[in-house]
Amino acid sequence: MKKFLIVLAAAVVLMTGCAKKDAKASGTLVVWSFTDELKTMIDKYYTPSHPDVTVEYSLTPTDQFPNKLDPVLASGQGAPDVFALEAAFVRKYIESGLLLDITDIANDVKSKQLAYPIEVGTFNGKVYGLSWQGTPGAMFYRRSLAKKYLGSDDPAEVQKYFTDLNKFLETAALLKDKSTGKCVVVSATGDLLMPFKGARKAPWVVDGKLNIDPAMVTYMDMCKTLKDKGYEGRQGQWSEGWFAGMKGALKDENGKDVEVFSYFLPTWGLHYVLKTNAPDTAGDWAMCPGPAGYSWGGTWVAAYKGTKNAVAAKDFIKYVTSDDTFLEAWAKDTGDYVSNNTVVAKIKDSYAEPFLGGQNHYAAFATMAASVNGKLIQGTDQAIEGLFNEAVTAYMNGEKDKNQAVEDFKSQVNAQLGL
Amino acid sequence: MKQKTIGNETRVNRWGYFFVLPFVLAFVLFNLYPTIYTFVIAFTDLKGLRNTFTFVGLKNFAKLVSDKYFWGAVENTFVMWGWNFIPQLGIALLLSIWLSDIRLKLKCKGFFRAVIYMPNLLTAASVAMLFRSLFAYPIGPVNQFLQSLDIYAEVERNGTMIREAFQFFRSVPASRGIVAFIQWWMWYGNTVIMLMAGITSISASLYESAVVDGANSRQTTWHITLPMLRPMMLYILVTSMIGGMQMLEVPFLLTDMRGAPDFKIRTTNVYLYNMAFQGVNDYAYAAAISIGVFIITIVLALFIFFFLQDRSELKKKRVGVTK
Numbered sequence: 133m134k135k136f137l138i139v140l141a142a143a144v145v146l147m148t149g150c151a152k153k154d155a156k157a158s159g160t161l162v163v164w165s166f167t168d169e170l171k172t173m174i175d176k177y178y179t180p181s182h183p184d185v186t187v188e189y190s191l192t193p194t195d196q197f198p199n200k201l202d203p204v205l206a207s208g209q210g211a212p213d214v215f216a217l218e219a220a221f222v223r224k225y226i227e228s229g230l231l232l233d234i235t236d237i238a239n240d241v242k243s244k245q246l247a248y249p250i251e252v253g254t255f256n257g258k259v260y261g262l263s264w265q266g267t268p269g270a271m272f273y274r275r276s277l278a279k280k281y282l283g284s285d286d287p288a289e290v291q292k293y294f295t296d297l298n299k300f301l302e303t304a305a306l307l308k309d310k311s312t313g314k315c316v317v318v319s320a321t322g323d324l325l326m327p328f329k330g331a332r333k334a335p336w337v338v339d340g341k342l343n344i345d346p347a348m349v350t351y352m353d354m355c356k357t358l359k360d361k362g363y364e365g366r367q368g369q370w371s372e373g374w375f376a377g378m379k380g381a382l383k384d385e386n387g388k389d390v391e392v393f394s395y396f397l398p399t400w401g402l403h404y405v406l407k408t409n410a411p412d413t414a415g416d417w418a419m420c421p422g423p424a425g426y427s428w429g430g431t432w433v434a435a436y437k438g439t440k441n442a443v444a445a446k447d448f449i450k451y452v453t454s455d456d457t458f459l460e461a462w463a464k465d466t467g468d469y470v471s472n473n474t475v476v477a478k479i480k481d482s483y484a485e486p487f488l489g490g491q492n493h494y495a496a497f498a499t500m501a502a503s504v505n506g507k508l509i510q511g512t513d514q515a516i517e518g519l520f521n522e523a524v525t526a527y528m529n530g531e532k533d534k535n536q537a538v539e540d541f542k543s544q545v546n547a548q549l550g551l
Numbered sequence: 552m553k554q555k556t557i558g559n560e561t562r563v564n565r566w567g568y569f570f571v572l573p574f575v576l577a578f579v580l581f582n583l584y585p586t587i588y589t590f591v592i593a594f595t596d597l598k599g600l601r602n603t604f605t606f607v608g609l610k611n612f613a614k615l616v617s618d619k620y621f622w623g624a625v626e627n628t629f630v631m632w633g634w635n636f637i638p639q640l641g642i643a644l645l646l647s648i649w650l651s652d653i654r655l656k657l658k659c660k661g662f663f664r665a666v667i668y669m670p671n672l673l674t675a676a677s678v679a680m681l682f683r684s685l686f687a688y689p690i691g692p693v694n695q696f697l698q699s700l701d702i703y704a705e706v707e708r709n710g711t712m713i714r715e716a717f718q719f720f721r722s723v724p725a726s727r728g729i730v731a732f733i734q735w736w737m738w739y740g741n742t743v744i745m746l747m748a749g750i751t752s753i754s755a756s757l758y759e760s761a762v763v764d765g766a767n768s769r770q771t772t773w774h775i776t777l778p779m780l781r782p783m784m785l786y787i788l789v790t791s792m793i794g795g796m797q798m799l800e801v802p803f804l805l806t807d808m809r810g811a812p813d814f815k816i817r818t819t820n821v822y823l824y825n826m827a828f829q830g831v832n833d834y835a836y837a838a839a840i841s842i843g844v845f846i847i848t849i850v851l852a853l854f855i856f857f858f859l860q861d862r863s864e865l866k867k868k869r870v871g872v873t874k
Contacts, residue, residue: 547619
């Protein structure tokens with residue numbers, strides 16, 4: 133036992149000694165996250181390959197995460213070294229000036245990484261956050277319904293019915309007609325927000341002023357049309373009925389069956405929303421790009437600028453967001469769409485997702501990821517969209533006319549965000 | 552010998568400070584300091600992810616006074632509090648009079664009191680979520696119940712009238728009504744307990760002499776119980792108003808956390824939360840809102856005391872002094 137201890141001590145001394153020579157990552161890293169994905173990455177991959185670094189991990193639910201992070205970042209007391217940031221609030225921190233500049237590691241890996249996650253992590257020419265994933269979105273539809281009403285369940289054929297927004301409306305009408313009112317194209321109008329956001333030319337805030345992109349006005353009109361004509365299922369996103377639609381078990385208030393043709397979901401939506409909530413309809417799904425390319429969600433990793441262990445923090449971020457070996461293993465484990473193009477190119481042709489009836493989702497996402505514009509995401513998006521959502525709902529339900537709804541929206545944004 | 556005892560006494564007295572120390576520390580740290588800090592930052596430009604600020608004078612208050620959404624939130628708060636308070640006091644009065652009436656000889660009084668108080672033990676957040684799913688659209692328990700009675704909402708869609716489920720949370724009166732109902736349901740038990748305490752403290756001899764004089768139940772209630780309960784009702788009114796001004800969880804969680812429909816259930820505290828913890832984190836303005844609410848509450852509380860206080864006693868005393 134004593135001998136063993138001496139050997140161990142010697143080994144530790146040796147290893148730490150070596151580590152210092154190579155400026156290798158060592159010491160302790162405090163990591164905060166709202167997603168347990170990071171925990172798996174640390175336990176299964178990072179710690180085994182980086183035995184010198186002790187990671188102290190803590191998990192906080194997404195909705196409380198910013199409230200926990202804000203005070204410690206502002207004061208610098210008890211701040212974590214590295215933390216995960218969700219798409220909804222990542223820009224708030226990227227724009228805050230409180231994050232560690234990681235432009236050097238971003239430049240190292242830029243050539244092999246997907247472009248848009250780096251764009252999201254960039255502010256004033258400097259990179260503050262990187263992501264291990266790309267989250268392009270697709271239109272997931274039920275094969276059986278496509279066959280019944282559109283004559284084919286082949287993704288290329290179905291896509292022809294949804295090439296643009298006009299075609300989308302035409303097909304919505306067609307689905308309703310052919311099914312005698314049973315089949316709705318989406319269960320919730322909110323499903324279309326993300327594709328429409330992806331279709332914008334400019335973000336919400338341009339030169340410190342609120343900018344309502346024409347795509348957002350089109351979205352309001354689209355919601356109204358879908359609702360008025362009964363082309364949608366009148367559910368709220370993430371509601372019980374919304375999930376019931378995935379299972380093919382949605383009924384309206386009169387007990388009549390409602391068939392939901394499609395859901396607009398991104399990469400994670402396939403694995404964590406569709407697969408987990410609709411096991412009964414496995415194999416009856418397929419995906420196509422739909423009327424507009426978009427991205428939804430995603431997790432970025434960033435470090436606090438006052439971290440005492442910048443070397444390890446940078447190394448950690450570089451490893452989890454770009455390391456070839458790790459991301460390949462991660463993609464194979466989870467099916468996650470990774471941000472490393474080298475890995476994507478290597479593995480994309482090896483997939484056949486049984487849930488999608490054998491379709492290769494990875495290759496499909498790879499084509500969709502390239503068209504995403506990372507410059508549309510801003511820190512104030514979540515707050516603005518919360519207020520916009522109220523305007524859309526009021527217009528859609530006929531409580532306000534369009535002008536009134538838009539004016540009220542502008543005035544609320546001005547009062548709450550000063551834009 | 553005498554001297555020593557006094558010395559002992561002072562030494563023992565000193566222990567009192569040690570006993571209150573934990574409270575004083577906790578109060579200063581978690582109550583006094585945050586309150587002072589709130590007052591301070593209301594005069595600054597503290598915003599977003601910073602902890603440095605500069606003083607900007609009364610700028611935030613100037614904005615507050617002209618902010619129509621703040622006054623809208625004040626109105627929402629008062630409307631919902633009023634809809635909850637009037638039935639609350641009325642029903643609580645009735646129940647407390649029944650429960651404490653000696654002549655009625657109600658059985659299981661303790662049981663009723665416990666049942667009435669029960670909703671108050673639930674967390675406001677979980678009650679809000681419960682009602683959110685009860686009144687869900689298009690399928691929810693309340694809608695299903697109404698449909699079983701053949702009650703539907705008539706909606707115009709694409710030129711034709713359609714019968715469909717009620718969208719409760721898109722109707723301003725319904726949403727406000729639900730908030731007021733939840734507040735009522737959660738707090739009327741508390742009011743019953745307070746009023747019963749008030750009733751039991753009324754001297755029994757008053758009732759006895761009234762009965763001897765031939766008063767019936769209605770007369771004793773009207774001429775003894777209610778007037779004697781006046782100070783208690785005043786207390787309930789003021790505390791309920793203070794509580795009502797701080798209404799947050801229920802309207803916050805019931806709809807979209809921003810006071811939908813049309814921001815008409817956005818109370819001052821929901822507005823404050825939206826300002827401070829969502830969007831651009833305008834802590835300074837949020838602090839100004841909380842001070843605005845504080846001032847409104849104080850003014851109203853003083854107003855209530857001034858006008859509703861029973862001044863007949865005061866007058867009597869004054870007469871006595873001059874004599």
